[in-house]
Amino acid sequence: MNTLAIDIGGTKISAALISRDNQLTQHTQITTPASASPTQLYEALVAITTPLKADANSIAVASTGIISDGVLTALNPDNLGGLKDFPLKETLSKLTGLPCQLLNDGQAAAWAEYDYRRESIADMAFITVSTGVGGGLIQQGQLLTGKRGIAGHLGHTLADPHGPLCGCGRYGCVEAIASGRAIAAQAVDELAGKDAKAIFTAFYQGNVQAKAIIERSANTIANLVTDIKATTDVDCVVLGGSVGLAKGYIELVQAAITPQPLALQVPVLSAYYHHNAGLWGATLWARE
Numbered sequence: 001m002n003t004l005a006i007d008i009g010g011t012k013i014s015a016a017l018i019s020r021d022n023q024l025t026q027h028t029q030i031t032t033p034a035s036a037s038p039t040q041l042y043e044a045l046v047a048i049t050t051p052l053k054a055d056a057n058s059i060a061v062a063s064t065g066i067i068s069d070g071v072l073t074a075l076n077p078d079n080l081g082g083l084k085d086f087p088l089k090e091t092l093s094k095l096t097g098l099p100c101q102l103l104n105d106g107q108a109a110a111w112a113e114y115d116y117r118r119e120s121i122a123d124m125a126f127i128t129v130s131t132g133v134g135g136g137l138i139q140q141g142q143l144l145t146g147k148r149g150i151a152g153h154l155g156h157t158l159a160d161p162h163g164p165l166c167g168c169g170r171y172g173c174v175e176a177i178a179s180g181r182a183i184a185a186q187a188v189d190e191l192a193g194k195d196a197k198a199i200f201t202a203f204y205q206g207n208v209q210a211k212a213i214i215e216r217s218a219n220t221i222a223n224l225v226t227d228i229k230a231t232t233d234v235d236c237v238v239l240g241g242s243v244g245l246a247k248g249y250i251e252l253v254q255a256a257i258t259p260q261p262l263a264l265q266v267p268v269l270s271a272y273y274h275h276n277a278g279l280w281g282a283t284l285w286a287r288e
């Protein structure tokens, strides 16, 4: 039998069946409702689970936001249309009649990346730099979820107390400076109104402003990596997400770490799972 894996993100909701021998099939994807009201999210979950539930015997979910006691809450409401306290586990169990396990998407991706490297490492951090900045922490082979689901929300650690207001309500979070959304928000003049992808294109073409914005993002992530090393003594930090995996970005992060004290340096590796890390991570973790 299969696990019905679901990944609820800020822009899309994807699902697939993952078999016991790790075959991923029937991958489907829908757009996350623009304002993720409880009714709209419920309808989206009906649409994505209905074609797959008959071939599954359990559900594993990775979702943006805070997952605590089976309830989904958005820490940064921008990422999930202001959704607050959605009973995700109960809703999915009722819809499908199947047992359901939930994880935050950054935590799920961290578990997938750890699973890929578990022969050689015990302590690891995962950072995804995408529309937002998320993450997850593995200590001694265990995923830290936290009693209230907050563990590993690395995007909401402080980067600059004088920085811009983050969607979570705090000033100067890593996410407010380094994320794809923040990269776009900092652009002015010839780059005004462009998205992160277009700003990377300008960077590759030698645009000075694009270079400064992207270097600021990479320097912020480098400081986060160094802080994580100082706090947890991880063996490595894995970087993922559309910004984190963009050509040249990881090299900028590594270059910003090199001048730091040797004891605080740590290898930064590219994520193995470019896509579907949430689907795999939630499934692999649910099996443990």
Ligand SMILES: [Zn+2]
Binding pocket: 155, 156, 157, 166, 167, 168, 169, 170, 173, 175, 176
């Ligand atoms: Zn924040």
